[in-house]
Amino acid sequence: AQSVTQLDSQVPVFEEAPVELRCNYSSSVSVYLFWYVQYPNQGLQLLLKYLSGSTLVKGINGFEAEFNKSQTSFHLRKPSVHISDTAEYFCAVRSTGRRALTFGSGTRLQVQP
């Protein structure tokens, strides 16, 4: 079975501050990991993905994430957030041999001026 835990349901942060959104996964086999973002009134879109290779992956809009196999984590980070980063962020996992993604419950990032 595969599962994802996003411990923080909401993260308030001031503009230009750094942010980290936490994601932990559970799987007994190798995994592919993803972060998707959902802006208000828009569909989900891919922010970044880890398939293999370098454990530090960079995505769109200045976000990056690091795959840590020993801690089964894939935390999302940005060194300086903007108001426009306000959105819901979903971590997702697909184990090898599975066809579909399993999503976490999401973290609402609220960037304040």
Added chain:
Amino acid sequence: DTGVSQNPRHKITKRGQNVTFRCDPISEHNRLYWYRQTLGQGPEFLTYFQNEAQLEKSRLLSDRFSAERPKGSFSTLEIQRTEQGDSAMYLCASRKGGQNEKLFFGSGTQLSVL
């Protein structure tokens, strides 16, 4: 690409009625997924098609739910005898085969069962 298109955007129905949603994936995408999302939760997998073949169904998908993808193009999701617990956003996503792994999501169909 024109993106993944879902219709209708909103559907309000009375309990016990049948509803059908349509998804038009990106044209060259042979893999199509249906997900359901309720408020405060992440999307939950419902079913998966590769071309016209339905290869996986979640245990969440009761026998009141049926999905089709004739000719491997658009897909429909039908819910029979709707219940209030079916109220949710129904999302469709598609992607190419191979190693790309990038899912493209539609804007969803919001179902409200009264």
